[in-house]
Amino acid sequence: MRAALAGVLAVGVIAFMAVLGAMNPPRELGVGTDRLGPDRAEPVADYLARAGDSLSGTDADRHWALVSFTEPIAPPAIPAHSGGLRIGQVLHRVPIPGVQTPLVAVQVPAGAAVAVASADAAAWQVQDQLANTGPIDERYTRIMTVSISRLRAGCACAVGLVVRGTLPELRDLASANGIRAVEALPADAVAGHFAVSPLLPEHTETVIPGPDNAPVPDS
Numbered sequence: 001m002r003a004a005l006a007g008v009l010a011v012g013v014i015a016f017m018a019v020l021g022a023m024n025p026p027r028e029l030g031v032g033t034d035r036l037g038p039d040r041a042e043p044v045a046d047y048l049a050r051a052g053d054s055l056s057g058t059d060a061d062r063h064w065a066l067v068s069f070t071e072p073i074a075p076p077a078i079p080a081h082s083g084g085l086r087i088g089q090v091l092h093r094v095p096i097p098g099v100q101t102p103l104v105a106v107q108v109p110a111g112a113a114v115a116v117a118s119a120d121a122a123a124w125q126v127q128d129q130l131a132n133t134g135p136i137d138e139r140y141t142r143i144m145t146v147s148i149s150r151l152r153a154g155c156a157c158a159v160g161l162v163v164r165g166t167l168p169e170l171r172d173l174a175s176a177n178g179i180r181a182v183e184a185l186p187a188d189a190v191a192g193h194f195a196v197s198p199l200l201p202e203h204t205e206t207v208i209p210g211p212d213n214a215p216v217p218d219s
Contacts (some may be wrong), residue, residue, distance in 0.1 A: 034185050036066035036162065037197035038207040047199060047207065051183035055171050061187035064088065065170050067161040068181045068199040074156040075119045079112040082163055083173035086110055088191055089162035090118040091198050094147040094155060098214025101147050102126060103159075105196060119158070123151035142216040149219055160198030 038047035054065075072095055073081060087108055094101045104122040108114045130144040151157060165173070167184065174182035181199050202210055 034189050034193075035195035035197070036064070036183055036185060037068075037195075038199050038203070040207060042207045044199065044203055044205055044207060047183075048181055051181040052174070054184045055167055055174060055182060057167050059187060060166060062164050062166055063170065063184040063187050064162060064164050064189050064191060064194070065182050065184040066196060066198060067163055067173065067179060068183075069159055069201065070178050070180045071201045072156045073158045073178070075116045075154055075158065078115045078118070078158055078161070081158075081176075081178055082115070082161055083165070083169060083176060085163040085165040085169060085173065087115045087161055087163055089196065090115055090122075090158055091160040091162075091196065092119060092122040092151060092157045093159050093200065094150045094157045095202075096143075096146070096214070096217065098211050099143060099216055100209060100212040101143055102129070103197070104151075105162075115161075119151050119154060122157075123148045126151065139216060146217060146219060159200055160196075162196055 038044070051066075067081065069081060072093070078087070078090060087110075090106045090108055092104045092106065104125050106118040106121045106125065108118055108121075126144055126148050130141070130148075133140075135141045163170075163173070170182050170184050173179060180201075185194060199207070
């Protein structure tokens, strides 16, 4: 009887899950393979043209878009470089000539204050990365340590944003001072399901990593 009862219960659970699945079908995630930003080794002129083309259209939907700056900016200037649009990510990278530093993407909720505070969050992310990877070598440790220190000091290290807006709003933002490029995804792209890599200010001709052979400063 116990075996028969267990079988009945199992069938009941399966039937309940089937009904629950029918009532709550999996949410369509839309675009899952998209990315924002230039491809490796892509000519900068080609990317700028491609980004401009992504803003064409007449739909009234809101789109996620990557905003790349002409030069790194300090945290207080972040809201002014968003065009008043909802900021979803702030991208930070400490600029040190001849030294490759980490790019840090900080997810932020709505509000200007949290976007401004994202530099400190970026510093914590770099610190966690250093703690998790350990001291790979002395140079790596120095790069990470200097990045943490400068981010916490409020350096001009924000290199881009991910924002959400309509195509007319994004076109207006693309023409603003200090904005180098705005690239939009299709309207069905879902937050958290696309990769982001900004056009860095030092990318002038081709998108390739710069040299990493200069001494790392002490602070």
